[in-house]
Amino acid sequence: MSAKTQSLLWVAQRASAAVLALCVIVHLGTMIYAIRGGLSASEILSRTQGSVGWLAFYSVFVLAVAVHAPIGLRSVLLEWLGWRGASRDVFLAGVAIVLAGLGMRAVVGVFA
Amino acid sequence: MRDFEVPRHASQTVLDVVTHIQRALDPALAYRFACRVGVCGSCAMTVNGVARWTCRTHIDKAVRNRNEITIEPLRNLPVIRDLVTDMREFFDKWARAKGSFQGDRSRRDDFSRIPSEGASRKQIDAAIECIGCGVCYSSCDVVSWNPDYLGPAALNRAWTLIRDERDTASIERLRAVAGDAGCHSCHTHMSCTERCPKGISPTAGIAGLKREVSLALLRGQL
Ligand code: SF4
Ligand code: SF4
Ligand code: FES
Numbered sequence: 493m494s495a496k497t498q499s500l501l502w503v504a505q506r507a508s509a510a511v512l513a514l515c516v517i518v519h520l521g522t523m524i525y526a527i528r529g530g531l532s533a534s535e536i537l538s539r540t541q542g543s544v545g546w547l548a549f550y551s552v553f554v555l556a557v558a559v560h561a562p563i564g565l566r567s568v569l570l571e572w573l574g575w576r577g578a579s580r581d582v583f584l585a586g587v588a589i590v591l592a593g594l595g596m597r598a599v600v601g602v603f604a
Numbered sequence: 605m606r607d608f609e610v611p612r613h614a615s616q617t618v619l620d621v622v623t624h625i626q627r628a629l630d631p632a633l634a635y636r637f638a639c640r641v642g643v644c645g646s647c648a649m650t651v652n653g654v655a656r657w658t659c660r661t662h663i664d665k666a667v668r669n670r671n672e673i674t675i676e677p678l679r680n681l682p683v684i685r686d687l688v689t690d691m692r693e694f695f696d697k698w699a700r701a702k703g704s705f706q707g708d709r710s711r712r713d714d715f716s717r718i719p720s721e722g723a724s725r726k727q728i729d730a731a732i733e734c735i736g737c738g739v740c741y742s743s744c745d746v747v748s749w750n751p752d753y754l755g756p757a758a759l760n761r762a763w764t765l766i767r768d769e770r771d772t773a774s775i776e777r778l779r780a781v782a783g784d785a786g787c788h789s790c791h792t793h794m795s796c797t798e799r800c801p802k803g804i805s806p807t808a809g810i811a812g813l814k815r816e817v818s819l820a821l822l823r824g825q826l
Contacts, residue, residue, distance in 0.1 A: 495783030496826045499817050502788040567789065571749035576784075 493581060501563050508560035515553040540602040547603045554595030562588045605674075606630075618651050618658035618666055622675060622687065635687040642801065645735030648742070649687050650676040655742040657735075657801040678742040680755075694738050694757070701758040702780045705765060706773040716770045724767040731764045731809050733802045740796035740806055752785040756796035756806030759787055763809030766816055778813070778820050787813035 526536060540546045562584040569575040569584075608625050619637055626633040637647040642660040649658050651666045652674050667673050681689035709716070718725050740756040741747055747755050754762075762781045765771050781787050790810045797805040820826050 493784075495779060495786065496821070498783030498788060499821050499826065502814070503818050503821060570784070571746070 493578075501566070504559055505563040508556040508563075511552065511556040512560055515549070515556060518549065519553065537602060542603070547599065550599040550602075551596065554599055555592060557595060558588045558592035561591060612663070612671070616663045618649070618656065618661045618663060618673070618675065619647050621663060621673065622649075622658065633687070634685040643735060645737035648678055648737040648739050650678055650742065655679065655739040655799055657737055657739065660801060678738055680742050680744065680747045681738065689738070691738060694741055694755070695736070697754045697758040698761055700780060701754045701762040701786070702773060702777040703758055703761040703765065705768065705771055707770050708772045709770070718769060724769060727812070728764045728767045731760050731804050731806075734760060734804055735802060737801065739799050739801060740804075743795040743799045745793060745795065746789055746791055750784070750789060753789050754781065754786055756790075756800075756810065759790070759813060760804060760806040760809045763812055766813065775820065775825050778817050779826060781813050782817045782826065787817065790814075 526539075565587060566580065566584055569580055608629050610621050610624050610629075613620070619640065622633070622635050623637075626635065635647075635649070637659060638644040639646075640659045642657060645657070647658045648655060650656075651658065651661060652668060655678055656666070658675075663673065675687065677683045677687045678689045681691060681694060684690050734757060736757065738757065740760075744753075744756055746753050759781055762777055766774055766777060771777075783789075787810045790807070792807055792811070794805075794807045797807045800806065817826070
């Protein structure tokens with residue numbers, strides 16, 4: 493992988509971190525607000541189902557995780573296990589796909 | 605590890621102790637020094653677990669509670685013998701980080717005029733007094749984990765050149781310091797900054813490099 497691509501990954505990780513910081517605040521804030529009056533799971537579902545706003549918000553959240561986490565793992569794998577080279581990047585692309593897949597499954601689950 | 609008894613003197617440095625051992629107790633002891641006044645950068649060792657320039661480190665500062673002191677070679681560098689490390693990799697990385705100035709003027713051109721109050725000149729001033737002692741390199745965990753990592757001193761050197769208005773090799777240098785072996789691997793631990801005997805903050809320079817690389821990337825220059 494070229495130094496340019498590695499630099500791009502770094503920028504992507506910083507950018508996704510900024511997105512995640514916002515998403516976490518909105519997510520936690522909404523949760524605390526929503527369950528204040530003792531909201532049940534089905535009541536929450538009735539608000540998220542069909543809501544394009546929440547679909548978009550949580551899609552962004554999940555995709556930011558799928559970008560952010562594997563790039564961080566990339567350094568961890570090198571520094572802790574000495575794993576470098578193309579095999580590590582292929583593995584991490586897999587991690588990104590699994591994270592995005594599982595996350596989007598949950599997002600669609602509360603939308604549909 | 606060997607034990608030696610060394611007489612204690614006022615204003616004694618760690619280098620004085622090593623010199624006493626070599627002169628009076630073990631003539632075969634190998635160690636390195638030159639200037640003895642904190643200029644040459646050749647005397648760095650690990651003193652009670654901490655990398656230090658030994659000629660400017662007083663024993664009083666280094667000794668903990670008991671009158672004992674452990675002196676080892678610098679970490680993150682191959683040991684040649686006793687307290688002498690092989691610094692080749694350390695300096696090769698300066699070259700890999702494009703640590704030499706490249707200009708486009710000849711002796712027939714006029715002097716460049718760089719105002720001493722300019723922002724980039726001030727950033728250079730804060731980072732330029734490096735003596736190449738290797739203390740930062742020896743203190744950096746990322747160097748231990750990732751042997752390709754250029755390390756704080758080489759990146760700090762690159763930073764001073766990136767800020768140099770006369771230098772003409774900025775983009776090649778940014779390429780050389782980008783990525784896994786370069787500035788992007790720094791975890792901002794700040795051990796280098798904490799330990800540098802010259803009060804330099806390689807961490808700050810590396811953060812500057814990350815910024816400059818990102819800007820060049822966005823401008824499509826990398
Ligand atoms: S700040 Fe960066 S270069 Fe300095 S010790 Fe930490 S990881 Fe190494
Ligand atoms: S930056 Fe400081 S610690 Fe590192 S080599 Fe230069 S003088 Fe020594
Ligand atoms: S002997 Fe020169 S810096 Fe210590």
